[in-house]
Amino acid sequence: MSRINSSLLSVLKKYSILFILIGLVLVISVLSGGVFLRITNLLNVLRQISVIGIISLGVTMVIITAGIDLSSGAIVAIVSVVVASLVQAPNAADRLFKGGQPWPVFSVLLIGLLIGALGGLINGGLIARFKIPPFVATLGMMTFARGWAFIYSQGRPRGSLIPQFEIIGQGSIFGIPNPAWVLLICVLITHVILKHTLWGRYTYALGSNIQAAIVSGINTNRYILLVYTYAGFLSAVASIVLTARIGSGQPGLGMSYELDAIAASVIGGTSLSGGIGSAGGALIGALIIGVMKNGLDILNVSADFQQVMRAIIIVVAVIIDVRKNIKRS
Amino acid sequence: MKKVLSVLVLLLVAGSLLFAGGSKETGAAKKIRLGVTIEDFNDVFMRYLLDQLRDEATKVGAEVIAMDGKRDPNEQIKQIENFITQKVDAILIHVIDQTIAPRITKLCNDAKVPLVYVNRKPTDDALQGAKVVAVASPEEVAGKLQAEFVVKKLNGKGNVAILLGSLGSAPQIGRTKGTKEELAKSPGIKVIREQTANFQRPDAVAVVENWLASGDKIDAIIANNDEMAIGAVLVLEEKKMKDKVVVTGVDATSDALKFIEEGRLDMTVFQNGGAQGRGGVQAALKLIKGEQVPKFVEIPFEPVTKENYTKYKK
Numbered sequence: 001m002s003r004i005n006s007s008l009l010s011v012l013k014k015y016s017i018l019f020i021l022i023g024l025v026l027v028i029s030v031l032s033g034g035v036f037l038r039i040t041n042l043l044n045v046l047r048q049i050s051v052i053g054i055i056s057l058g059v060t061m062v063i064i065t066a067g068i069d070l071s072s073g074a075i076v077a078i079v080s081v082v083v084a085s086l087v088q089a090p091n092a093a094d095r096l097f098k099g100g101q102p103w104p105v106f107s108v109l110l111i112g113l114l115i116g117a118l119g120g121l122i123n124g125g126l127i128a129r130f131k132i133p134p135f136v137a138t139l140g141m142m143t144f145a146r147g148w149a150f151i152y153s154q155g156r157p158r159g160s161l162i163p164q165f166e167i168i169g170q171g172s173i174f175g176i177p178n179p180a181w182v183l184l185i186c187v188l189i190t191h192v193i194l195k196h197t198l199w200g201r202y203t204y205a206l207g208s209n210i211q212a213a214i215v216s217g218i219n220t221n222r223y224i225l226l227v228y229t230y231a232g233f234l235s236a237v238a239s240i241v242l243t244a245r246i247g248s249g250q251p252g253l254g255m256s257y258e259l260d261a262i263a264a265s266v267i268g269g270t271s272l273s274g275g276i277g278s279a280g281g282a283l284i285g286a287l288i289i290g291v292m293k294n295g296l297d298i299l300n301v302s303a304d305f306q307q308v309m310r311a312i313i314i315v316v317a318v319i320i321d322v323r324k325n326i327k328r329s
Numbered sequence: 330m331k332k333v334l335s336v337l338v339l340l341l342v343a344g345s346l347l348f349a350g351g352s353k354e355t356g357a358a359k360k361i362r363l364g365v366t367i368e369d370f371n372d373v374f375m376r377y378l379l380d381q382l383r384d385e386a387t388k389v390g391a392e393v394i395a396m397d398g399k400r401d402p403n404e405q406i407k408q409i410e411n412f413i414t415q416k417v418d419a420i421l422i423h424v425i426d427q428t429i430a431p432r433i434t435k436l437c438n439d440a441k442v443p444l445v446y447v448n449r450k451p452t453d454d455a456l457q458g459a460k461v462v463a464v465a466s467p468e469e470v471a472g473k474l475q476a477e478f479v480v481k482k483l484n485g486k487g488n489v490a491i492l493l494g495s496l497g498s499a500p501q502i503g504r505t506k507g508t509k510e511e512l513a514k515s516p517g518i519k520v521i522r523e524q525t526a527n528f529q530r531p532d533a534v535a536v537v538e539n540w541l542a543s544g545d546k547i548d549a550i551i552a553n554n555d556e557m558a559i560g561a562v563l564v565l566e567e568k569k570m571k572d573k574v575v576v577t578g579v580d581a582t583s584d585a586l587k588f589i590e591e592g593r594l595d596m597t598v599f600q601n602g603g604a605q606g607r608g609g610v611q612a613a614l615k616l617i618k619g620e621q622v623p624k625f626v627e628i629p630f631e632p633v634t635k636e637n638y639t640k641y642k643k
Binding site for chain 2: 032035036038040041044047048051093094150155156157159160170242245246247248250251252253255293294297298300302303304306
């Protein structure tokens with residue numbers, strides 16, 4: 001009997017953050033009189049968390065290596081304006097390239113993803129090759145990419161995108177919004193990378209003990225490059241989804257998204273000191289932030305008070321989660 | 330490695346010194362120099378305002394030294410101090426926060442530098458001094474125009490939701506105040522929702538989705554700017570509810586005008602950044618020459634709807 005109890009306790013501890021999410025959902029469902037649980041609202045939540053969720057997957061991998069990525073939001077911006085400028089309707093009033101035709105969507109996606117990956121690659125290069133602390137390197141990329149977003153777009157939003165592109169963010173398949181599909185695919189891919197590949201195992205090794213990783217012959221530079229490139233790539237994915245959703249490329253897009261993504265990652269159990277974290281955790285972290293925002297809006301909590309509530313819920317969630325880790329070690 | 334880096338740094342520093350020297354030389358010709366500080370270079374409207382200021386200054390042969398206030402009042406005060414040290418002929422300021430205006434007025438009065446408040450009118454105590462004037466469009470008026478339009482559309486009866494800009498920013502406070510004061514005059518109108526979407530389209534999409542999910546009946550959405558209004562329109566169209574909800578914004582951006590043309594957005598408000606910029610430069614020049622300038626020139630906001638939008642298309 002006591003053995004069953006202790007194993008139940010260990011399950012509770014292991015998945016404490018999941019139970020926090022479930023608790024949050026229950027409270028909001030009751031307070032909103034069931035409105036929260038309506039299918040349309042649940043789909044809203046999925047759509048609303050998709051962008052931060054996708055970014056937080058890459059950020060989680062970076063944090064597992066004991067790094068940090070502050071450039072996600074700015075990469076969202078540069079990818080957004082470049083991609084949008086290539087798929088503007090020919091007669092758009094704010095068309096960046098006057099008189100041109102929209103490019104094929106597939107090639108535009110490729111360009112957008114390459115730009116994101118390149119941004120991440122530069123981050124990784126600065127960190128691995130020049131030994132610049134990740135905080136500084138990605139802070140540099142943050143202002144660098146944001147600056148280029150403004151230069152490229154001439155400081156203006158670029159709208160009137162062709163419907164073939166907008167469908168990525170606005171359409172749905174089997175009743176599930178496309179952004180949610182993209183998020184789920186990214187979660188799966190990231191999960192497989194982390195748990196079932198050498199790359200994933202080395203990612204944890206880098207964060208737990210980099211000296212040991214070097215001594216055991218791991219090419220640490222290569223894996224740092226890979227991880228940051230992947231994070232940049234995912235920021236580009238998120239940017240494309242968001243740009244298509246709102247039908248406009250904007251240089252000011254994604255402001256402070258990096259902080260939301262880091263928050264989602266940490267709420268999801270990723271340790272800022274490295275070595276611990278998972279794709280599922282990041283998803284749950286993003287869900288907790290999203291459910292909270294959605295719930296507070298539905299319950300008509302005032303804007304000023306929402307900020308305070310969110311802070312309290314986030315900190316309490318992490319306190320509960322951290323206590324679990326202390327007890328285990 | 331370190332050597333290569335230090336050489337690079339040296340080259341960079343040397344290069345920037347060269348450029349600094351270059352800009353000084355052009356200033357040596359006895360040109361009128363105007364110090365301009367704007368709240369945020371990243372904002373579409375503010376950038377347009379700055380462009381208009383520059384164009385007008387170039388026309389009259391004056392030089393503009395433009396500074397980005399970066400949304401930081403303290404930064405803006407530092408910039409004013411620097412302008413005074415550089416002995417510019419006049420200062421034009423798009424003031425970030427009304428509360429720092431008295432301080433800025435005092436700095437300029439003490440240094441005897443003419444000062445023009447552009448776009449935002451400070452409180453009267455900050456308009457003291459012989460060479461301090463304002464060329465502006467009071468934000469309250471924009472909000473009032475939106476409310477008037479909505480009240481008329483709803484025949485004085487219905488539920489209104491307000492999408493707020495970044496909390497504490499001057500347009501958010503002013504426009505919301507104007508909207509609420511005007512709505513309060515109609516007892517049949519109720520403000521049932523108020524939430525910030527930070528002037529951003531994606532934020533507005535999420536907020537309006539959540540509002541609609543709550544099941545409350547909303548007859549009109551008044552947004553502090555066009556980007557948020559467009560976000561609301563996108564959600565309403567997705568839920569096939571656009572014909573039941575009146576949506577208005579402020580700014581008359583090119584996107585918004587297109588939405589109005591297509592019948593998707595009901596109304597926006599045009600803020601005449603061009604007239605503000607030109608008026609500001611002209612007022613500054615008159616002050617420099619010692620001519621009479623009215624204390625406050627109001628550049629009116631103008632309502633834009635399907636009936637008159639063509640006038641505003643660029």
